[in-house]
Each structure stands twice: as C-alpha cells, then as structure tokens.
Amino acid sequence: MNILYAFLVLGVMGAVFGCVLAVASKVFAVETDNRLEPIIEALPGANCGGCGYAGCAAYAQAIIDGKAEIGRCAAGGSDAALRISAIMGVEAKEVERTVALVRCRGYDRQLKGPYDGLEDCVAASKVAGRGPISCKFGCLGFGNCVRACKFGAMTIQDGVAFVDREKCTGCMSCAAACPRNLIVSIPYKNEMYVSCASVAAPKISAKVCKNGCIACRKCEQICHVGAISVVNNVAVIDYDKCISCGLCAAACPRHIIRDVLDQETVAEFKAKVARAAELHKREIAAAKAGKPVGPA
Amino acid sequence: MSVTKLFSIALGAILVNNFILVQFLGICPFMGVSKKMDTALGMGVAVIFVMGIASAATWLINEYLLVRLGLQYMQTVAFILVIAALVQLVEMFLQKAVPALYQALGIYLPLITTNCAVLGVALLNVQNSYNFIESVVYGVTGGIGFLVAICLFASVRERVDNCECPKSFEGFPIALISAGLLALAFMGFSGLRVF
Numbered sequence: 136m137n138i139l140y141a142f143l144v145l146g147v148m149g150a151v152f153g154c155v156l157a158v159a160s161k162v163f164a165v166e167t168d169n170r171l172e173p174i175i176e177a178l179p180g181a182n183c184g185g186c187g188y189a190g191c192a193a194y195a196q197a198i199i200d201g202k203a204e205i206g207r208c209a210a211g212g213s214d215a216a217l218r219i220s221a222i223m224g225v226e227a228k229e230v231e232r233t234v235a236l237v238r239c240r241g242y243d244r245q246l247k248g249p250y251d252g253l254e255d256c257v258a259a260s261k262v263a264g265r266g267p268i269s270c271k272f273g274c275l276g277f278g279n280c281v282r283a284c285k286f287g288a289m290t291i292q293d294g295v296a297f298v299d300r301e302k303c304t305g306c307m308s309c310a311a312a313c314p315r316n317l318i319v320s321i322p323y324k325n326e327m328y329v330s331c332a333s334v335a336a337p338k339i340s341a342k343v344c345k346n347g348c349i350a351c352r353k354c355e356q357i358c359h360v361g362a363i364s365v366v367n368n369v370a371v372i373d374y375d376k377c378i379s380c381g382l383c384a385a386a387c388p389r390h391i392i393r394d395v396l397d398q399e400t401v402a403e404f405k406a407k408v409a410r411a412a413e414l415h416k417r418e419i420a421a422a423k424a425g426k427p428v429g430p431a
Numbered sequence: 432m433s434v435t436k437l438f439s440i441a442l443g444a445i446l447v448n449n450f451i452l453v454q455f456l457g458i459c460p461f462m463g464v465s466k467k468m469d470t471a472l473g474m475g476v477a478v479i480f481v482m483g484i485a486s487a488a489t490w491l492i493n494e495y496l497l498v499r500l501g502l503q504y505m506q507t508v509a510f511i512l513v514i515a516a517l518v519q520l521v522e523m524f525l526q527k528a529v530p531a532l533y534q535a536l537g538i539y540l541p542l543i544t545t546n547c548a549v550l551g552v553a554l555l556n557v558q559n560s561y562n563f564i565e566s567v568v569y570g571v572t573g574g575i576g577f578l579v580a581i582c583l584f585a586s587v588r589e590r591v592d593n594c595e596c597p598k599s600f601e602g603f604p605i606a607l608i609s610a611g612l613l614a615l616a617f618m619g620f621s622g623l624r625v626f
Binding site: 160165 | 496500502504505508509512513516519520523524526527528593594595
C-alpha cells in the first residue's frame with residue numbers, strides 16, 4: 136500500500152510539473168528567426184571573436200538583426216560569406232583573404248639580464264624597462280599569440296612568433312593577445328613585409344637588433360608605386376598600393392624587408408631580388424626613353 | 432526566529448560549513464568552470480539564484496506534501512524532480528521576461544539543475560528543521576559561500592596556470608592540489624561561532 140502511495144504521489148508530481156513546463160514553454164516561447172540555425176551552420180564555429188562579436192551564434196544574430204555586414208567572418212572567408220548571402224537573400228561580395236603577420240624577426244635579441252618571471256608575454260612586458268629583452272618593441276617570444284590561436288597557425292621559431300599563412304584564417308585573435316601590438320592583418324596575396332616594428336631612434340634600433348629598421352629611407356626612395364614610407368622611424372607598407380615587386384627588399388641594407396614566406400633560401404631570395412632590381416633598371420631606362428613600361 | 436539565528440546560519444553557510452570547501456558538495460562545477468574568473472563569477476551568481484529559489488520550493492513541497500502524506504523518505508527523489516522542473520521553468524521565464532539576466536546566467540543555469548550543492552541545501556534544510564525564512568537564508572548564503580569559494584579558487588588557478596610546475600602536475604593535478612590547500616585554509620573557520 137505504502138509503495139503504491141509513494142508511486143502515485145511522485146507520478147502525479149511528475150505529471151503536474153510536466154504539464155506546467157509544457158504550458159510554460161508555449162507561454163514563454165521566444166521567437167527565433169528560422170534563418171539563425173543555417174547561418175550558424177555556415178559559419179566555421181570556432182568562436183574566435185575575429186568578427187567582433189562574442190561568438191559565431193552572436194555574429195549570426197547580428198547579421199539577422201542587420202547590425203553586422205556579412206563579410207566579417209575572416210575564418211570562414213568568401214565561402215561562408217557566399218552561403219550566408221544565399222540564406223539572407225542578398226548579393227554576395229567577394230571577401231579578400233587576409234592573414235596575420237608578425238612584424239618582428241629579432242632572432243638575435245639579447246636579454247638585458249636573467250628573466251625568471253612568468254612565461255607570459257603580458258607579464259614579461261610589464262617588467263621594468265619594458266621587458267627582459269633589449270628591444271623595447273620586439274617579440275618577447277613567450278607565446279601568448281600561440282595560446283590565443285584557435286587554428287594552430289602560430290608557432291615560436293627561434294624565440295620569435297611566426298604565422299603559418301596556410302593555416303591562418305585572419306581572425307586576429309593573436310593580435311589581441313600581443314602586448315607589443317606586433318601582429319597586423321595583411322592581404323594574403325601580398326608578399327613583402329617589414330619585419331620590424333621598432334619606433335626607437337635608428338641608432339638604438341641598430342644597436343639592439345641586427346634586424347632592426349634604421350629608417351634609412353632607401354626603400355621609400357626606390358618604391359615606384361609610393362607604397363612604402365618611413366613613419367616613426369620604421370618602414371611601413373601601404374598594402375593598397377604594394378604590388379609585391381620586391382624592390383624595397385633589394386634596397387634594404389639590413390634585409391628586414393622580406394618575403395612573407397621567410398623560408399626560402401638566401402640564394403633564392405637574392406636571385407628574386409636581383410630580378411626585381413633588373414626590372415627596375417629597365418623601367419627607369421624605359422621611362423627615360425619616354426616609352427611605356429612593358430612586361431618584363 | 433531571531434536575527435542572531437539568521438546571522439549564524441548565514442555565517443555558517445558562507446564560511447564555517449562552506450558547501451564546497453568543507454562539505455564537499457558541488458565539486459563538479461567547482462573544478463569545471465573555475466578556469467577563468469568571469470566564468471566562475473557567472474556560475475557563482477547562478478548558483479546563488481538557484482539555491483535560493485530551490486530552498487523555498489523544496490521547503491514548501493516538503494512541508495505541505497511530503498510531511499502531510501508521511502512520505503519523508505521520498506525527499507531525495509522528490510527534491511530532484513522539483514529542482515529540475517523549477518530550474519527549467521525559471522529558465523523559460525527569464526528568457527522571455529528578463530533576457531538580460533538570461534544572457535548573463537547563460538549556460539550556467541541548466542548546468543546547475545543536477546548540481547549536488549543545490550540538492551544538498553534542500554536536504555540540509557530538512558535535516559536542520561529550518562523554517563521557511565531560515566531555509567531561504569540558508570540557500571542564498573550557501574550560494575554566496577559557493578561564489579566566494581569558486582572565485583577564490585579561480586583566481587588561484589589563473590595564477591597557477593602561469594607558473595611553471597613539474598610536468599606530471601600540470602593542468603588538473605595541480606588544480607586538485609590547490610583545491611585541497613584551499614579547503615585546508617577553510618578548516619581554520621571551524622569553531623567560529625555566533626552566540
């Protein structure tokens with residue numbers, strides 16, 4: 136009898152709660168847009184935050200609310216943008232692929248003294264004198280960016296962060312993690328970059344690092360499309376204008392303007408630069424002769 | 432019921448008999464969501480909320496249903512049922528009525544449904560024969576105790592994460608050891624009494 140009693144009471148309680156919940160789910164139903172689910176599916180689902188929203192779901196909601204444009208997802212690229220455009224029923228725009236780039240190759244950086252602190256870039260950069268390494272602007276190499284990268288594209292090579300361009304999705308989570316602000320977004324198709332971000336006086340840059348920009352302006356003078364200029368003691372490339380010809384790399388006396396791949400042998404690099412220099416000479420000659428520049 | 436009694440209940444729940452560090456209830460979220468301070472904070476606030484309403488609801492169910500029908504031995508099962516249904520209901524209500532709070536509590540609310548700290552507070556209320564007000568106070572302050580413990584632990588873990596430790600202790604083992612040390616520290620509160 137007792138068992139039956141307990142069984143009945145619990146059964147009735149369960150049934151009542153079930154009914155209440157069923158009613159409540161109707162009463163408190165929140166309408167969601169039926170486009171939300173497909174858009175979330177079209178996004179990569181890495182929740183990297185590169186779009187500026189809290190995650191893929193938040194970004195999808197923002198697209199539906201009309202608060203965000205469709206091409207914000209760097210990780211999904213044009214593929215995701217196309218699919219979302221199809222779902223939203225609007226014209227798709229081509230998204231140019233961008234990748235992250237570390238503006239430092241200070242392999243020969245010197246330590247000012249022994250560093251025994253936390254293995255963390257933010258902590259290290261707070262040490263008196265702006266960090267334990269001799270360059271106040273260079274990569275500290277403790278790998279905050281490596282930990283921030285959700286795609287396994289960052290590595291520390293010889294003490295300096297390096298981006299694998301093929302794995303990089305351009306979400307720029309690494310840039311947010313870098314206390315030195317060394318990581319920038321550049322178009323995937325561009326090949327030249329300045330591997331220094333030191334705004335210190337040229338004399339200091341030259342002293343602390345072999346790969347420091349000394350603001351000699353040779354690159355600025357040689358560039359015939361006006362894409363490179365020295366701002367605050369360091370060369371900066373305007374990627375809207377750069378045509379990746381490699382002249383600046385040829386002109387740079389310290390070889391800090393490099394090919395993004397950074398992996399080619401010295402011989403290959405020199406050959407490439409020589410070709411660029413040759414092209415440049417021909418262009419100058421052609422310009423003097425008043426003829427239009429033909430293909431090399 | 433006096434203010435002193437309520438105060439001693441509150442003090443007991445927060446420090447002396449802290450749910451996590453002294454009674455070892457709710458260890459699962461304590462280890463699971465204590466990696467970062469902000470998630471720990473979200474979890475703590477959600478636990479305060481759920482423990483408060485769960486204490487109230489289970490007290491009513493116990494007093495007016497189980498005791499009247501002589502079914503006290505069914506408390507554990509009945510309380511699980513009540514808490515699970517209640518959390519679901521509250522979640523739906525919040526999503527509709529207070530979306531901001533729903534967003535803030537986020538995934539933590541459904542996670543707590545089966546948390547043993549919440550079931551524990553309901554059963555302890557009965558064991559200590561608290562009245563309605565005392566039950567609610569015990570629930571809310573038990574939640575505050577949870578918040579204090581998980582936030583302390585999260586800040587400890589954030590620091591430990593950045594330190595070098597022997598390879599075999601990296602990650603979870605060192606977290607368990609820190610939790611043990613934190614519990615040891617809370618043992619210092621035993622004997623603290625309000626007269």
